[in-house]
Amino acid sequence: MTHRLFRTAVGSLVLLLASIGMAVASPGATPQTMRLDYLHTGDADAQHYALDRIVIEPLPWAGNPARPIDDSNRGNNKFEVLDAATGELLYSRGFSTVFAEWRTTEEAASVSRGFQESLRFPAPASPVTVRIYERDAANAFVPVWSVDVDPDAQTIQRNTMPSTLKPVAIRDNGPSAQKVDLLILGDGYTEAERDKFIADARRLSDHLFTVSPFKERAADFNVWALMAPTPESGISRPSTGDYHPSTLGARYDIFGSERYVLALDNRALREIAQHAPNEFIEILVNNQTYGGGGIFGQFSTAAADNAFANYLFVHEFSHHFAGLADEYYTSPVAYAPSDAKVEPWEPNVTALHDPAQLKWRHHVRAETPVPTPWPKTEYEARQREFQQTRAQLRADKRPEAEMEALFREELAYTNQLFADAPYKDAVGAFEGANYAATGYYRPQMQCLMFDRSDAYCQVCSDAVAEIIDLYSRTDDE
Structure with a gap:
């Protein structure tokens, strides 16, 4: 043994x-x-x-x-x-x-x-x-x-030292050894907002279990909620001069990206998290401004009050939980991907050096061409417009509701553009992924790792299920 x-x-x-x-x-x-x-x-x-x-x-x-x-x-x-x-x-x-x-x-x-x-x-x-x-x-x-x-x-x-922090069981499905233990931490919540944090944790984790394969595997999870209160609501957003004390070191503008939220005080995070069962950690920040982040095997974050909080929770958790790569490539990122297009370790993107050895080829039908055509030119032209508008909204410090409206318009346009595309529902190799317009490919035209859709592609769904198995099943199951 x-x-x-x-x-x-x-x-x-x-x-x-x-x-x-x-x-x-x-x-x-x-x-x-x-x-x-x-x-x-x-x-x-x-x-x-x-x-x-x-x-x-x-x-x-x-x-x-x-x-x-x-x-x-x-x-x-x-x-x-x-x-x-x-x-x-x-x-x-x-x-x-x-x-x-x-x-x-x-x-x-x-x-x-x-x-x-x-x-x-x-x-x-x-x-x-x-x-x-x-x-x-x-x-x-x-x-x-x-x-x-x-x-x-x-x-x-x-x-x-004993702690006054007590976790709340959002879902308790059995012994931890047989379950995935998800711990939801709060940052930027005052003591008076404790009930709000519990409600946010319940609302967003409940949404997670409406998304397949989490939906079908909900009984394999325990979910705990735990927060250490802060004296003020919200976390810091330095690009706007907005600063608040934080129990976990969470803030916006990580690496200069206005939407990137991480908690950089690892010791504080671990000192708090150790008082609840945990294998995976999602941090809810008590803010409306769109933002989040996810580090595989470490933690993920999401802005609890944004209109797209459901999407943020699942998308960022996907990075943390399953190591899924971002499939989008038109939004700016703070860090530079490598120019060398080696085959990525992430299960949902490929450099496609050998189409015959595509790592998700078992899902590809014989009649689907690889690489797989899609309305890439039209999509990119409209994306340039959206990204310019997005940057201007942030520069002008417009209300968050205007950004949320832009995101709804963007998703509606993408859905319409893809609706009649020949390979809309096919698994193939669609160029444009991993922050690169060329050289990397994603499995399907649309996925919640690509845009603000509400479902995984088949390859991402499989990748999530494999990690659920790792933490909740025995080798002989």
Whole structure:
């Protein structure tokens, strides 16, 4: 058994879970949760790793003991936990980082920065080696850092201070080991707005389970809501001079993109999140301005009060949960994709170097040409107009309702343009994806990873289902 070395939880941890109504296994059956916090620093040309601290979190491990090894091949990085004595692989997961995105920005060419990052895994009973891998120029994983961990070391932080934060069960479908635990955090909510946060969390997570395949797999999820109040409503938006204190470091204008929202205080996020079962984290920000973000295996964000909040929640969660790539390419982004069109690791985009080996070819009908024609020229011409109007609305600081109206007009135009296209519902290879007009292809003409549609394409749906299986099913199911 690959997980035989994992340390079992003690009674005090079981009592903590029982106090929030979570179904738990008998004492001695569940590992503790170990978190390795480290610093990731560097610039466009170099990077460095340094151990910050190792923490035993207050709640037992919420993961699926039957699937300790990640075989999805997702993420810019992956980490492995190996038995130090035998080299046996005990646990692995793919992930991506804010640092990897930042180092492609213009700033990274001249400035060094540091980011806090964390790895979470079942606490081992014997010494282990934790090893981080990164993709090279050919998208193959190569080792970049490792650290030895002795679970009995005196430097490991234990006995976390009790917290007054109590998670609310939005959906409780059973023991965490058999379910995907989604934790919804709030930022920019005051204590007086606690009920609003719970209502927002319930409303948006309920919408998630109207979208296939989440809809069909809703019973495989637990959903928890947790917030630490802020003294003021809303989070900072520096481009408009609007600043607010934040419990998670969430703000707009990440990397200079007015719509990009991330939480940059990883330590604060982990210190709060550790008080609820969690494998995936969605952060709701108490704002109307359109915005969000998602980092695979880390967290996602969405503006709770925007008219497109339902879409934002699902789209950004798709990045975080399943490692799906953006399929759009006409909106400006803050970071630069590589000029080298290597085959992406993301399951829903391709460089199509060999059409006969298209990675989703099992969905392509014999009569569908690859590459697949679509009204690309007309779409791009109208998109240039929309993007100019969008930029002007932001420059003029117009009310958010005007931006929301523009988005509705944009989606209506796209729906009409695609309605009579010959391959509207076909799976093929449609050029234009991954922030590039040429050289990358998406599986279907329309998908919620491409525009503000309300459904996944078939390939994205399959990719989401694979991750649900990883966290909720046994190998023999």
